[in-house]
Amino acid sequence: MELRAELKYSKSHEWIKEDGDVSVIGLTDYAQSELGDLVFINLPEVGDEVTVGEAFADVESVKAVSDVFSPVSGVVTEINEELLDAPESINEAPYDAWFVKVGEVKETEELLDADAYKAFVESEEA
C-alpha cells in the first residue's frame, strides 16, 4: 500500500491535500486496490455543494459501484475531467488522479496522517 506523507486521509479511504483554502480530494491506493479495475466514474459539477460524510462521486469496477464520500463541506471549484475518459488512471496512479477541488471549505472531518491511516487500514483488515 503506497502512502504519501504530505497527504491526509479519511476513514472512508479518500486522500486530501489542503492547498491554501482549497482541498483536493482523491481515492487512496488502498481503496483502488480493494475496488479493482475501475471502468467508470461519475463526478459532481463545478458549483455543486459537497457535505462531510456524503457521497459526491461514484466509481464503478466491472463488478460493482462504490460511492466516494466527501471529507469536507464546501463548493466544487474544479473537477478532473480527464478521469471521465480514463478511470483506469485511478488504479495506475491514485495520488495523481484527483477527483475534485473544493473551495469555501466550511467544515473538515477529523483526518488521519499517513501513519495513522496505515494503522487504521491494518486494524480494519485484521
Next chain:
Amino acid sequence: MELKTPLYDAHVKAGGKIVPFGGYLLPVQYEAGVIKEHMAVRTQAGLFDVSHMGEVLCEGKDALANIQMILTNNFDNMVDGQARYSPMCNEHGGTVDDLIVYKHSDDHYFIVVNAANKDKDYQWMLNHQFGEVKFTDVSAQYAQLALQGPKAMDILRKLTAEENIPQKYYHAVFDTEVAGIPCIISKTGYTGEDGVELYLPSEYAEKMWDTLLENGKEEGLIPCGLGARDTLRMEAAMPLYGHEMDDDVSPLETGLGFAVKMKKDDFIGKKALEEHAELTRKRVGLEVIGRGIIREHQDVYADGKVIGHTTSGTKGPFIDKAVGMALLETDYTDVGTKLQVDVRGRMIDVQVVALPFYKRAK
C-alpha cells in the same frame, strides 16, 4: 457457513481475493485483476476453479426415461460421451435450474448443476423420479477446472494424447487422464472461447491446477476468478441462473427455446409452456448509447413507463462497451429500439441489440 473447494489454499497462495459465492468461498479475482484475466481468456488462456458446480449421477434401466421427463431438452439420440444443455422446469414452466447432461453410456448419465441450486435440484430429481433409477449427488467427490481461451487446446495437448481429447464442442471423453491425473475431459465452457472443462477426483485438484498453470506459462495462462467468469459469460450472452432465469421465468422467455423440445411426448412444465406459447416478455441485449454502466435489477423505461428490468449488466472489457441483458415486454424487443434504464436515479439511454455481444472468430 461457506464451504471451501479443494483449491482454496491454492487460491489464497496465488493472491486470490476471496468472496462467498453459491455457498462457497471462491476468488473473485487474482493479482492480475478482472480486466487482465478477462483479456487473457479472449487472447491467450485462463484457468478457473469451478469446483463449486454440483454433479449428480443418474443411473438405471429407466435413467433415460427419467431425464426425458424431468428436463426440457431431448436426450434419446445422444452418443456416448455427448453433452447436452437443458433447462429443468417446474409445473408452471418456470426454471428450476439449467444444467448439462453427459451421456456416459446407456443407463448412465452425469449431470452438472449450478452450485447455488445443487440441493434444490437433487431434491427435485428425487421427488420426481420413477421406475428403476438412482440419482446420486456426487458433488463432494469432484473438482472441476475450466481451461479456456484460444491457447487452451495447445496447453492441453502438451499433457495428454490426442485420442483423449474430444474433437467436437459439447462432447466429452470419460475415464481419461491429463498429466497422468484421472479425469473427464469435456469440450464445453462458459466464456465464449475454445477450451475444455475437466472433472476430476477432488484429491487431485491441486496437482492438476499446478500442472496446468506450470505448463501453460509460455501460452500466457493465468488463473482467473469469478469476476472474469461473469464478464466473459456476459459478453458471450450466456444466461446465468438467478439473473436471466429463475423459478418464475420460463426458458422460452430467457430465449432457450432451442433446448425446449415441445415435440417430446411429455416433460414437467410442458403443459404450462404450451398454454403460454405467446410470450409477453423475453430476454434482450441492451447497449448503453451514452455514458454509464447498467447493472442488474434496474427498471427499463419506454415512453415513460416501466416495461421490464435488467437481469445483468457490466462494462464488457473486450468489447469495450457497457452492455446488459433485460427481460422486457415483447413490444419493445426489436433490435434498434431505444429505451432508458434507471441507473440509481439517472436515466441512461440504451438500445436493444442482437445477442451475443461477442462471438469468437472461427
